[in-house]
Amino acid sequence: MKARVESDAQGRRQVYEACLEPCAIEQGMRIIGGKWTGSILWHLQDGPVRFNDLARMVGGASKKMITERLRQLETQGLVRREVMATAPVSVQYEITEIGRSALGFLDELRKWSEELPQDIHAASRP
Incomplete structure (x- = not known):
């Protein structure tokens, strides 16, 4: 300051x-403020998730957008990407310790959002 x-x-x-x-x-x-970033981290908290499963979990986001966010998160060290030697080849993502450190305030944000009046949510929709 x-x-x-x-x-x-x-x-x-x-x-x-x-x-x-x-x-x-x-x-x-x-x-952390990019669209879908918090949701992606939230869905990775229970362990590694394959890309297509993650795309289904993050409803409303295109696969292209999820790919962009995952690349950003990987570059920032919040997410780890692993290419699996399967046929066909698949990719899974896992939250890192740095990414995991965001889960506490993301949970607080979730609680705060759930307690807001519905008219505030309605007014924030595009």
């Missing part, structure tokens, strides 16, 4: 606590 001092129209000084760019919230949202 960085303190910033400004004067208002009457010459009164105001002190503001400003986040340095990017602040920790923004950094976290850049990692």
